[in-house]
Amino acid sequence: MHHLDTLDQTRLRQRHGQKWSVYPPDVLPAWVADMDFEIAAPIRAALAAQVERSDFGYPYHQQRTGLPALFAARVAERFGWTIDAEQVVILSDVVQGLYLALETLSERGDGVIIQTPIYPPFLHAAEETGRRAVLCPLVAGASRYEIDFDQLAANIDAGTRVLMLCSPHNPSGRAFDRAELTRLAELACRHDLVVVSDEIHAELKLNGEPHLPIAAIDAEVAARTVTLMSASKAFNIAGLCMAFAHFGSPALKARFERVPPHVRGGTNTLAVSAVHAAWTAGQPWLDEVIAYLRGNRDHVAEFVGRHWPRVRHFAPEATYLAWLDMRDLGLPGSPQQFFLEHAKVALSEGRAFGEDGTGFVRLNFATSRPILDEILQRMREALAIL
Numbered sequence: 001m002h003h004l005d006t007l008d009q010t011r012l013r014q015r016h017g018q019k020w021s022v023y024p025p026d027v028l029p030a031w032v033a034d035m036d037f038e039i040a041a042p043i044r045a046a047l048a049a050q051v052e053r054s055d056f057g058y059p060y061h062q063q064r065t066g067l068p069a070l071f072a073a074r075v076a077e078r079f080g081w082t083i084d085a086e087q088v089v090i091l092s093d094v095v096q097g098l099y100l101a102l103e104t105l106s107e108r109g110d111g112v113i114i115q116t117p118i119y120p121p122f123l124h125a126a127e128e129t130g131r132r133a134v135l136c137p138l139v140a141g142a143s144r145y146e147i148d149f150d151q152l153a154a155n156i157d158a159g160t161r162v163l164m165l166c167s168p169h170n171p172s173g174r175a176f177d178r179a180e181l182t183r184l185a186e187l188a189c190r191h192d193l194v195v196v197s198d199e200i201h202a203e204l205k206l207n208g209e210p211h212l213p214i215a216a217i218d219a220e221v222a223a224r225t226v227t228l229m230s231a232s233k234a235f236n237i238a239g240l241c242m243a244f245a246h247f248g249s250p251a252l253k254a255r256f257e258r259v260p261p262h263v264r265g266g267t268n269t270l271a272v273s274a275v276h277a278a279w280t281a282g283q284p285w286l287d288e289v290i291a292y293l294r295g296n297r298d299h300v301a302e303f304v305g306r307h308w309p310r311v312r313h314f315a316p317e318a319t320y321l322a323w324l325d326m327r328d329l330g331l332p333g334s335p336q337q338f339f340l341e342h343a344k345v346a347l348s349e350g351r352a353f354g355e356d357g358t359g360f361v362r363l364n365f366a367t368s369r370p371i372l373d374e375i376l377q378r379m380r381e382a383l384a385i386l
């Protein structure tokens with residue numbers, strides 16, 4: 001038995017995060033993108049030591065935390081991406097970065113390319129900042145979702161100013177390859193687009209190859225790109241609220257920084273300790289978690305293939321999220337509602353990821369194998385009564 005197989009549901013339900021507390025106790029949650037695993041021991045130790053010191057005074061200036069330099073070292077080591085730490089800004093979270101980038105690097109009414117189905121805050125950010133979403137759906141290919149480049153190019157008009165990229169892509173689980181990213185980069189340069197690239201899942205690639213940031217494709221695309229990353233997704237500390245924005249040119253950074261630091265929010269000193277521990281001593285934990293997630297990913301794909309031949313699913317190349325096309329099952333109404341009611345399993349509602357997500361659900365498989373099996377069995381039994 002793997003030690004990650006043992007998770008205590010009573011303990012999980014005591015957590016303050018949304019995942020285990022929004023639904024009643026008879027519901028198993030497989031929705032919001034947190035993992036159920038315990039955090040890495042070095043992070044726990046760093047946080048405990050800080051609590052012990054009553055170490056909650058005003059934080060240092062961002063650069064003096066050492067984290068921008070550590071971020072630069074991390075992306076060089078993990079992705080072979082060489083950047084200048086001076087071009088890095090610490091944020092509260094990646095979604096804040098999406099909103100601020102749209103606010104500061106485009107104008108109201110500008111067109112923003114969004115590849116649906118998409119992590120819902122992309123759609124909210126465009127709408128709430130008064131931008132115009134230019135929806136470019138991914139299309140189901142033989143074994144993965146694909147970018148329809150012809151349609152993408154055709155959708156770009158004179159008012160399109162931004163390419164909002166999600167790479168790796170949530171919820172499809174695609175990790176776009178060099179050829180795809182190169183074509184996207186060419187498109188952005190040709191049409192003079194700013195690229196806002198949410199790469200929060202970069203460290204959750206499941207197939208062994210390193211992540212490729214779009215800003216690493218070439219200097220021309222880098223100069224127009226804001227890359228958003230964090231330690232929070234891979235190290236499971238989203239509640240500590242810290243993310244990183246890298247600007248490929250000083251001009252982009254200067255425009256972004258017109259929003260004063262006090263409006264962007266202060267730096268959480270617990271997050272400083274946790275992120276430092278994650279990036280200096282957390283890799284053995286992450287390697288183990290990724291290997292375990294890969295097993296869960298394959299298990300879900302195998303289960304779906306064996307028991308639900310009419311459900312379309314491509315095993316994700318990255319993330320711990322399975323995007324399931326339930327449209328051929330003939331379920332009454334939304335599959336999310338169906339499984340919540342009949343299986344007591346809380347999945348993410350596909351429709352929230354854009355209209356082309358209607359009839360889909362997203363299943364979070366970052367849990368122990370026994371809990372994952374219970375989720376899948378409950379869903380199977382619910383479908384059996386149809």
Ligand SMILES: Cc1ncc(COP(=O)(O)O)c(C=O)c1O
Pocket residue numbers: 033092093094095096119166170198200201230232238242243
């Ligand atoms: C693509 C993507 N971006 C951003 C986030 C949220 O990041 P943060 O908590 O840093 O805003 C998530 C969380 O699931 C995500 O999947």
